[in-house]
Amino acid sequence: MTYGTTFPLWRAAAGEHWQDYTRHAFVRQLADGSLPRESFLHYLVQDYVFLVHFSRAWALAVTKAETLDEMRLCADTVQALIGDETRLHVETCAKEGIDEATLFAAPEAPANLAYTRYVLDSGHSGDFLDLLAALAPCVLGYGEIGARLASEAGETPYRHWIDTYASEDYQQVCTAVGALIDGAVARRLGDDPQASPRWPGVCHRFTTATRLEVGFWDMGLAP
Amino acid sequence: MTYGTTFPLWRAAAGEHWQDYTRHAFVRQLADGSLPRESFLHYLVQDYVFLVHFSRAWALAVTKAETLDEMRLCADTVQALIGDETRLHVETCAKEGIDEATLFAAPEAPANLAYTRYVLDSGHSGDFLDLLAALAPCVLGYGEIGARLASEAGETPYRHWIDTYASEDYQQVCTAVGALIDGAVARRLGDDPQASPRWPGVCHRFTTATRLEVGFWDMGLAP
Amino acid sequence: MTYGTTFPLWRAAAGEHWQDYTRHAFVRQLADGSLPRESFLHYLVQDYVFLVHFSRAWALAVTKAETLDEMRLCADTVQALIGDETRLHVETCAKEGIDEATLFAAPEAPANLAYTRYVLDSGHSGDFLDLLAALAPCVLGYGEIGARLASEAGETPYRHWIDTYASEDYQQVCTAVGALIDGAVARRLGDDPQASPRWPGVCHRFTTATRLEVGFWDMGLAP
Amino acid sequence: MTYGTTFPLWRAAAGEHWQDYTRHAFVRQLADGSLPRESFLHYLVQDYVFLVHFSRAWALAVTKAETLDEMRLCADTVQALIGDETRLHVETCAKEGIDEATLFAAPEAPANLAYTRYVLDSGHSGDFLDLLAALAPCVLGYGEIGARLASEAGETPYRHWIDTYASEDYQQVCTAVGALIDGAVARRLGDDPQASPRWPGVCHRFTTATRLEVGFWDMGLAP
Numbered sequence: 001m002t003y004g005t006t007f008p009l010w011r012a013a014a015g016e017h018w019q020d021y022t023r024h025a026f027v028r029q030l031a032d033g034s035l036p037r038e039s040f041l042h043y044l045v046q047d048y049v050f051l052v053h054f055s056r057a058w059a060l061a062v063t064k065a066e067t068l069d070e071m072r073l074c075a076d077t078v079q080a081l082i083g084d085e086t087r088l089h090v091e092t093c094a095k096e097g098i099d100e101a102t103l104f105a106a107p108e109a110p111a112n113l114a115y116t117r118y119v120l121d122s123g124h125s126g127d128f129l130d131l132l133a134a135l136a137p138c139v140l141g142y143g144e145i146g147a148r149l150a151s152e153a154g155e156t157p158y159r160h161w162i163d164t165y166a167s168e169d170y171q172q173v174c175t176a177v178g179a180l181i182d183g184a185v186a187r188r189l190g191d192d193p194q195a196s197p198r199w200p201g202v203c204h205r206f207t208t209a210t211r212l213e214v215g216f217w218d219m220g221l222a223p
Numbered sequence: 224m225t226y227g228t229t230f231p232l233w234r235a236a237a238g239e240h241w242q243d244y245t246r247h248a249f250v251r252q253l254a255d256g257s258l259p260r261e262s263f264l265h266y267l268v269q270d271y272v273f274l275v276h277f278s279r280a281w282a283l284a285v286t287k288a289e290t291l292d293e294m295r296l297c298a299d300t301v302q303a304l305i306g307d308e309t310r311l312h313v314e315t316c317a318k319e320g321i322d323e324a325t326l327f328a329a330p331e332a333p334a335n336l337a338y339t340r341y342v343l344d345s346g347h348s349g350d351f352l353d354l355l356a357a358l359a360p361c362v363l364g365y366g367e368i369g370a371r372l373a374s375e376a377g378e379t380p381y382r383h384w385i386d387t388y389a390s391e392d393y394q395q396v397c398t399a400v401g402a403l404i405d406g407a408v409a410r411r412l413g414d415d416p417q418a419s420p421r422w423p424g425v426c427h428r429f430t431t432a433t434r435l436e437v438g439f440w441d442m443g444l445a446p
Numbered sequence: 447m448t449y450g451t452t453f454p455l456w457r458a459a460a461g462e463h464w465q466d467y468t469r470h471a472f473v474r475q476l477a478d479g480s481l482p483r484e485s486f487l488h489y490l491v492q493d494y495v496f497l498v499h500f501s502r503a504w505a506l507a508v509t510k511a512e513t514l515d516e517m518r519l520c521a522d523t524v525q526a527l528i529g530d531e532t533r534l535h536v537e538t539c540a541k542e543g544i545d546e547a548t549l550f551a552a553p554e555a556p557a558n559l560a561y562t563r564y565v566l567d568s569g570h571s572g573d574f575l576d577l578l579a580a581l582a583p584c585v586l587g588y589g590e591i592g593a594r595l596a597s598e599a600g601e602t603p604y605r606h607w608i609d610t611y612a613s614e615d616y617q618q619v620c621t622a623v624g625a626l627i628d629g630a631v632a633r634r635l636g637d638d639p640q641a642s643p644r645w646p647g648v649c650h651r652f653t654t655a656t657r658l659e660v661g662f663w664d665m666g667l668a669p
Numbered sequence: 670m671t672y673g674t675t676f677p678l679w680r681a682a683a684g685e686h687w688q689d690y691t692r693h694a695f696v697r698q699l700a701d702g703s704l705p706r707e708s709f710l711h712y713l714v715q716d717y718v719f720l721v722h723f724s725r726a727w728a729l730a731v732t733k734a735e736t737l738d739e740m741r742l743c744a745d746t747v748q749a750l751i752g753d754e755t756r757l758h759v760e761t762c763a764k765e766g767i768d769e770a771t772l773f774a775a776p777e778a779p780a781n782l783a784y785t786r787y788v789l790d791s792g793h794s795g796d797f798l799d800l801l802a803a804l805a806p807c808v809l810g811y812g813e814i815g816a817r818l819a820s821e822a823g824e825t826p827y828r829h830w831i832d833t834y835a836s837e838d839y840q841q842v843c844t845a846v847g848a849l850i851d852g853a854v855a856r857r858l859g860d861d862p863q864a865s866p867r868w869p870g871v872c873h874r875f876t877t878a879t880r881l882e883v884g885f886w887d888m889g890l891a892p
Contacts, residue, residue, distance in 0.1 A: 059285035078298045114783030117790045127573035333560045340563035350796035413866050508728035524744045
């Protein structure tokens with residue numbers, strides 16, 4: 001999965017952190033079905049809260065966009081996140097007797113809080129591109145993981161999770177976000193973005209967010 | 224039109240400024256058809272740019288909401304603004320040979336800029352309720368004007384404008400926003416909001432935004 | 447006065463708006479003493495409120511700085527603004543029986559509000575450099591005006607105003623802010639900033655803020 | 670130490686988390702001198718980066734203040750933080766061959782990042798009071814710890830650290846911040862703040878920030 005031209009460069013710049021994230025033990029255990037149910041539910045509750053704050057960050061992106069297309073794609077993403085993407089969480093948790101109000105009010109684990117608040121601060125302290133660089137690892141990493149596990153995974157009770165992120169719908173979101181990033185880079189850093197003095201900084205934001213994804217999986221494994 | 228219990232109180236607190244806004248010469252000329260076409264188009268172009276920044280302010284509200292319902296209603300409003308509500312502007316201007324990219328890039332009149340940036344700063348400097356108090360005069364004032372003109376207006380080439388804001392769809396938006404405000408007030412100021420030390424401050428924001436609406440109509444009349 | 451290398455480029459990009467601002471009738475009347483006292487006091491009260499919000503914008507810059515030097519210079523400017531630079535206003539108004547609490551609570555003219563909220567939004571919607579481009583016309587324009595009037599002005603009751611901005615202290619602030627801007631440009635746009643796709647955007651912010659300065663003088667003349 | 674009337678209420682609301690923070694093993698080892706030098710230096714480097722972002726949060730408070738006194742006290746705190754309070758860090762680290770540029774660029778531990786970005790988001794998502802509630806545990810907790818250790822601590826190489834926070838200067842900062850909080854509460858929640866519907870929310874922010882302080886000490890112990 002490349003999702004455009006910028007993402008592969010950022011991913012390469014993240015070095016081993018990208019492998020630590022996308023090949024994390026949590027991911028392997030989702031794929032082979034060995035993940036304890038308790039860990040999955042713990043993760044799912046935290047991920048619901050994550051998505052609430054992540055959609056706040058996409059809403060912040062609407063306020064920082066410079067073109068109508070940028071605004072609309074970000075606004076659509078807010079809708080997708082607090083609409084469709086939480087459905088998996090809400091339905092799965094409902095079967096376990098956890099309703100959405102409980103999800104919304106769940107105490108945030110520090111690893112969860114660290115990630116979303118870092119993303120939000122990337123937007124507040126920087127510009128639209130700084131924010132996208134911090135948003136990208138989650139959106140595109142889940143796309144990459146989903147696509148890979150769809151072909152690699154064996155029998156697993158977590159097939160529904162895999163299918164969600166491997167789905168054509170989600171992959172199209174990733175393609176659209178990849179194009180949004182490429183356009184945002186061109187508008188702000190020009191034709192040779194790697195020559196821009198801002199390049200190391202945006203790579204750093206991507207890498208930091210990737211490290212915080214690793215921490216999120218760690219938290220999922222150790223409730 | 225009351226749109227809940229808070230709006231009538233804020234409207235009363237705005238005193239004569241509310242009349243200056245909702246009974247402005249621009250509004251009367253929309254109703255009796257005497258408004259010069261040039262003024263209407265000037266207004267419409269500025270109002271398009273206004274709606275872009277106004278939808279940024281509603282997106283900011285998503286980042287400041289405290290409940291899922293607050294988030295969702297604000298996110299829906301962003302969609303409505305940069306989707307449906309600009310359709311009137313885009314279609315009318317298209318007939319005059321002005322495309323949407325041109326609208327988006329139109330130079331902002333100071334009276335336009337003053338209003339939207341004040342609203343945005345109300346959000347950044349205050350909380351969700353401060354932001355709603357600055358958003359309210361536009362949303363609910365247009366609902367009030369539309370509903371009144373629907374019954375009062377005579378033959379006018381601006382019937383389509385009136386119908387847009389008198390429509391059941393738009394009136395439902397106003398009812399929903401009125402309920403959002405009432406809920407936000409209850410959550411933050413309690414059962415007797417007028418006794419809260421914050422009451423004068425939120426009324427002040429509503430009044431200031433109302434004054435800036437008056438300036439917006441003035442700008443419309445004098446291109 | 448050049449105050450570094452970026453300011454002359456931004457000033458040139460603002461074209462005639464820069465002359466409209468720095469050679470405004472209000473400025474001429476300050477210099478030749480023909481400005482009505484009432485206009486000056488009206489201006490001074492509004493300028494006090496302006497400085498309050500302008501110092502909020504410099505505080506926002508502290509939150510968006512990327513180096514310790516950027517942070518410290520912005521923090522020093524906040525102190526200078528809400529400390530030293532308002533002293534002229536406070537002392538002059540005190541002689542007229544207007545105390546500082548009254549100044550702080552003075553109703554903001556729309557032209558005043560438009561300017562400061564535009565600057566704040568430049569920071570919230572963009573990055574540190576976007577914010578500096580909107581802050582620059584006020585800081586450096588007053589430096590330029592002060593330096594020019596110090597040699598050109600005749601007998602005028604507004605000599606104290608002129609001396610404030612012509613003073614070595616204020617000129618050093620301008621030199622420091624000019625250097626801050628040059629450094630911020632180099633860090634974000636590189637060695638050939640005019641070739642950056644962001645260049646027109648930052649020039650646009652500088653020009654818009656300059657136009658809003660013109661509106662501020664207009665407001666001063668017509669209380 | 671009470672530092673006013675609000676702090677003791679918030680502290681009580683934080684329950685055992687307050688003890689976990691102020692009686693943490695890291696604190697005990699500072700007091701009895703058993704803290705490994707390596708842990709102290711690790712902590713000090715992270716705390717330097719913490720103070721950079723913490724001063725950004727106080728600068729954000731300047732942008733959200735509603736009175737001149739609120740603005741000035743917050744601006745003074747920014748100065749104190751990036752001036753005086755980092756001196757201990759800079760001087761101690763200089764002796765170890767770590768210069769200030771290196772400190773500024775030190776990679777942030779997730780526990781560090783979680784705390785400061787949570788505080789910043791408390792400001793962006795809420796109002797001035799929400800921000801103060803998240804700022805308070807660090808400022809006032811260090812005051813409480815410093816004052817207690819000044820009398821309790823034995824022979825320890827960390828006496829300079831203890832003296833910094835036990836000093837009259839720092840204790841006066843705490844008294845001023847306590848008064849700032851009391852005033853901010855009165856202005857926003859009224860005479861009976863515990864009856865306000867916002868009370869649980871501000872207590873929650875204080876408690877969350879306290880929990881993140883515990884995580885910060887944990888991080889200090891385990892480099």
